[in-house]
Ligand code: ADP
């Protein structure tokens with residue numbers, strides 16, 4: 001297996017969708033077999049950069065844990081944990097934030113998208129990519145699986161690592177992107193935006209818990225530029241027939257996940273225990289690194 005360390009995170013802002021699965025989670029399950037050291041984090045600190053209902057957030061965290069396990073993440077091969085249970089993330093984020101300029105953050109996609117171009121978001125939303133850099137660097141990660149939507153954020157993490165290394169001496173490897181081969185999956189309602197957990201339009205996102213009937217409905221209502229001339233394998237099909245074919249392919253591909261997810265979601269005690277154990281293992285790696293950072297900074 002490859003040396004080096006893989007880190008990636010996902011926000012507990014809802015049940016994962018087809019984009020998360022094809023663009024990230026499917027690859028995560030493979031990486032844990034290919035790399036010796038792999039960490040996956042449920043990034044709840046990131047989730048509260050936009051308003052969250054506490055009861056919902058708590059449910060979403062356990063639903064996401066169940067989803068990750070259903071997608072094949074195996075606590076025997078990967079450290080699966082919740083970001084807020086490892087306080088070193090927030091501490092390192094503060095230190096890295098002191099090495100990051102405001103203009104460097106202002107042009108990043110998350111901020112431009114969620115602050116609605118008006119610079120109206122929270123400080124947390126603005127510094128979101130700094131926390132992401134801390135997530136990665138805290139474990140001296142060498143490889144980060146990302147969708148193309150996250151590439152600019154990884155570039156910030158690389159910059160921050162270089163700045164720290166230059167100022168305080170080499171400590172952080174410069175993390176490399178493992179770019180998913182899947183192109184971003186688009187919103188079913190607005191092809192100019194990506195499918196996202198936080199999209200309020202119910203029909204825009206195919207979630208991993210959707211029933212087959214739901215999936216058919218969503219594809220039937222999907223915005224499409226389909227023409228049977230443009231898609232070689234669909235010659236002679238009407239748009240409605242083609243949509244049904246796609247829906248059936250998705251239903252087939254996600255069927256095993258749906259079944260496993262249903263089973264896992266029922267045992268909340270088990271999910272809590274997986275996270276508690278994961279956090280212990282993450283802290284064993286994070287605590288000595290943060291101590292070293294403190295020493296270098298002069299604390
Ligand atoms: P979301 O935007 O849906 O809340 P996250 O920000 O939690 O998703 O991203 C989790 C992972 O899923 C990241 O690796 C991200 O690149 C990937 N991802 C998110 N949305 C899509 C999409 N529509 N298509 C492909 N990959 C995606």
Ligand code: NA
Nearest residue numbers: 011110149196
């Ligand atoms: Na996102």
